[in-house]
Amino acid sequence: MLQPKVTGLSGNEIYCMHLKGFTPAGIVVGNSVQSMGVLGSLGSAFRGALGGEVPAITDMIHAGREAAFERMTKEAEREGVHGVVGVTSELRALAGNSEFLFVGSGVLGHSTSRMFTSAGDAQELYCHMDAGYQPIHFAFGNIAYSVGVVGGITGTLKTMVRGEIKEFSDIFNATRHHALERLVNQAKKVGANAVIGVKTNVKKLNGIHEMYMTGTAAMHPSLPAACYDSPVSSDLTGEELWSMTSLGYAPVKLLISTSVYSLGAIGGLKAMFKGFIKGEISDLTTLIYDARENVFDRLKSDAAEVGAEEVVGTKTYIVELGSGLIEVIAIGTAVRKLPGFSVVTPSLPCQAIIRDKDTWISGDSGFDLQSTRAGGSDSQATRRAGG
Template sequence: MPQPKITGLSGNEIYCMQLKGYKARGILVGNSVQSMGFLGSLGSAFRGAMGGEIPAVTEMIHDGRQAAFDRMADEAVSEGVHGIVGVSSELRGLAGNSEFLFVGSGVVGNSATRMFSSAGDAQELYCHMDAGYQPIHFAFGNIAYSVGVIGGIAGTLKTMVRGEIREFSDIFNATRHHALERLVKQAKTAGANAVVGVRTNVMRMNGMHEMYMTGTAAYHPSLPGEFNTAPVTSDLTGEELWAMTSLGYAPVKLLISTSVYSLGAIGGVKAMFKGFVKGEISDLTTLIYDARENVFDRLNAEATAVGAEEVVGTKTYIVELGSGLIEVVAIGTAVRKLPGFSVQTAALPCQAIIRDKDTWLSGDGGFDLQSTRAGG
């Protein structure tokens, strides 16, 4: 009697994979429990006092993720699969240590093709493949960083004055770009000329932050040779990337701009008193407006530098940091028209667009509802 196949792919994902010649086979798991140790913790504490990246923590987290991913990949080889779809990763505390977990769903197809892994779920992967981006490898980049005591002192003094605090802005801008550079470096090592479906997560941990970026390193035959040494990056969804490709556009670079602003001591007092009266608080209005304009100016300058025609899918986030401080972040994908760019099918099937619904509705009994399926 044949053994049943267990997969994390949904019905829509299975349908999309079969359109590309792949069938679901098995759930793949890899994990690694890591400890920084006494020396690593001590070194990180001193480095954190200076502000900026904390290399020991960055390295520990990277090594933990890499070890977990490698074990999942080894399991894929032993299971004889040809691709790992919808790779997801988690970092969780375990008895004072950190467990790194990777989960994905195996697929089988043409054994002559190189085994691939994909950060996007099978629906997004279908869109990538139909737009000409052949998946190669799950890619990630990370950086652990701290604002630091010195940056904190300088920043605290500057919070007395209304306007941008460049010390904070510079740290956040530098760390976000370092994470992206490491993502691109890993993709280049895998032989990719593009990283598509980039997703970004910022986590607070033990008085510091970690920025973690993931994406699918892929190869598109119509991209110019210049991108073999500096792969393009894009955070467009699979559907967006497919739509832009159908119009002849290719991504050039994922752009990130951030700025930290202070309302200032006097402005803070004025805003507090104005809060007792109905109407607009002009100090806050102009502050946030100025901060947005600043990040858009930086985004535009970076887009011009890479020769982009447009910046699409631009998103703006505002985070209140406390003590009258706000951080404004703008993220978008720079694109330009390139010859030879088109999609393989005239329209996406509905199965590639409809988002799957969770059927586990209760979080009682010690279980938390998962936002994604295993490997999808």
Template sequence: MTQVTGLSGNEIFCLAKKNMRPGEIVVGNSVNSMGFFGSIGAGVGNILGGEIAQITSVIHDGRAHAFSRMVREAIQHDADGVAGVTSELRSLRGKTEFLFVGSAVHVPGNTKALFTSAGDAQELYCHMDAGYQPLQHVFGNVAYSMGIGGNILGSLKTMVRGEIREFSDIFNVTRHVALERLVKQAKASGANSVVGIRTTIEKWMGVHEMLMTGTAAFNSDLPQWASLNPVTSDMTGEELWSMTSLGFAPVKLLMSTSIYSLGLIGGFLATVKSIKKGEISDLTTLIHDARVNAVDRLKREASEIGADEVIGVKTYIAEIGNGLVEFMAIGTAVKKISGMTVKTSALPVQAIIRDRDTWIDGEFGVSLDRQSA
């Protein structure tokens, strides 16, 4: 019977270079409800602020069930692995569907346990060529709220210009909780690294959920301490391969958030100045201070863990209401380690070229992309 795979031509080429071939699309889902008691628990957590454990648990369990079903379907297809695993969260008339989709991979003569990879087959090629053998798609999540109490305290402090440490602490703690849960899951699979970490933050049931996904992997060239404390990286597959070829290994994914307020007086002055053409110095200074504060935290943490550099630093800034601005910095701390090397001298272009979507219009993609190549 004809095979149907979600892997592209470039991905199939990359698999062939590693003596693997594509298999069927595999799917796992779970439709859940918070339930009456869960909603009460979530409401209490919302008042107190911080993590809403009830919601975190429901979302995690829903994803775990859906993921297990996808794996079972892959086993039914005699797969040796699943590549390009993606997860979605969909609302269906007040209920939530947790969905996992991937493509089965076959490895002739394989005797190892089935692996799952959060990266697509192109990224999988880069990971394997850099020595990171995939074990399991892993994820860590946390649902959180600043809470009514936090909002009251923050509202009072927004009258004064500067960082709102209570809010900064909530955001920093919750982001690191998600990372810690991701690492814990990786350790349970016998991994000494988590590569290709991707972070998303979205609203669900009136709170925010932070989700981190990645591929738990094992690299025999990493130091022994990595087995006890797996390294973490949000570098792309190409970046990881390039840094490995230079003798570097990731140490830890670093994150830092600063929540700043312009203050009541500063906000009024900025509004008045915006009427005239020119620089709004109050806002310039505020954003500069927030940026410096967040980046300084990255530097301090990198120094504490003995990293040589923090690379691929990405910065994000957003208004979060009540005159508050969130500034976030995220990057991977790396260290030069003897013995780190790649298997081939250069990546094939098929591992680098990103595939274009060809269905682009309408809710379900109802017209073809006719742009010239």
């Protein structure tokens, strides 16, 4: 009797993989349920009082993800697939513990000495491959951090004055860059010279924050030899990366800039009273304008330092931290023109561009749907940032 295949790849994704010589070959899964334990909790509480990274939480989450990912790859190897596409990662609360879950769709095609895993779905992967980036390994980097009691006290005192609170800005800048460094280092370990399609997620976990970055460690033959020691990084979408490659541009580095600002006690009172009348609140307008200009200036400075010509795909986010504080974040990819950068095909097929629609609609049945399609994009936004 014929055994049908079950895949998370959509029709568009199957078409894109067919163009690159791959066919679907089933879903692979790996999970791990972890408990931090009493010692880890005590250590986390102590570190939280000092502010900055909380290593016990960072290590626990990283270990949980590594264990789940390893189980998924072992299942893929048992199935004899040549690659796993659209690897997604989730962290779920389960009876007071944490479950780490990895899911992806296997594909068959080009047999190589090493099976590849890709964070990008099949449509992104098509764009990456057509731009000359051969996938090697799903890569991730994370950091758990706390602003801390000391930072909180210092920040509270400074909220009396309008402007940037450097202590907060330093903490948030350092933690976000640590996560990126860990992502890039993981790509370096597997012999990649680039980590592309980077997605960022920041969430709260038991009173602290975790920043989690994922991407695909890949190899591009035209990147400089130095990139094997320091892989380039990019959060451009697959279509964006393909378009920039067609123009001869290569990514240099994913840049992150963040600033924490306070309106100040006097400005806060002014804004509060002005809120009762119609019209512009000039204090808030100027504050947010200054904060954006500050993060953009940092991006320009960082881009110049790495020898980039432009910073593209720049996105800004504003997060309210409470007590009259806001965090402004800017993220973009520094790029420059390099010889040998071009695409395989002159134009992308529409199947690589059109995003699939969710056909399961949640109604009033009393439950909340939380789904991740194996091999495809999460139905919820994955590119999020915040404090």
